[in-house]
Amino acid sequence: AQKVTQAQTEISVVEKEDVTLDCVYETRDTTYYLFWYKQPPSGELVFLIRRNSFDEQNEISGRYSWNFQKSTSSFNFTITASQVVDSAVYFCALKEVGNTDKLIFGTGTRLQVFP
């Protein structure tokens, strides 16, 4: 069954600390996509990254980096030198492209960055 698990419900850090948000997924498909979205206090869902199942290269974008490991079915997200503006709920999501094309979200991790 298709499932996304974000075990960390809430994380609090002080500004400039590094923080890693965990995401573990389950799927029977060999072809799938993984996503991270950010939901700031204003409520909209902002796309951060898409990764397909055939591309295990890690990616860095500014202070953000993502570590995709198929062997452990994980797609973790690290924010380096966190800032107050990073405070938000972060969602990991999985889309199978075989039978279902469903886009399923994890329960989210609330990140609070204190000054």
Add this chain to the structure above:
Amino acid sequence: DAGVIQSPRHEVTEMGQEVTLRCKPISGHDYLFWYRQTMMRGLELLIYFNNNVPIDDSGMPEDRFSAKMPNASFSTLKIQPSEPRDSAVYFCASSFRGRMNTEAFFGQGTRLTVV
């Protein structure tokens, strides 16, 4: 493109009334998703369409909920009769499969309050 457009942004209604939420997906997108977000259950996929056809409505909570997509540029989610437990933020999202499976783009959401 204006992005995914949802209306209304806020809706307050009395228990028992019919509520209709509207969504205009991004032009050219062939997938449309309806999600409900609550504190207790997070982001739940209610139903999704591919090329205007409902593919999976297993997330629709009960018969009081119905969704339609009469054409590629419009979808509705209807609740009749509404109940206080339906209070939530309802998001519509669209995506394009094609050769590159794009991320889902979300609307601003409709905050529904049933009193």
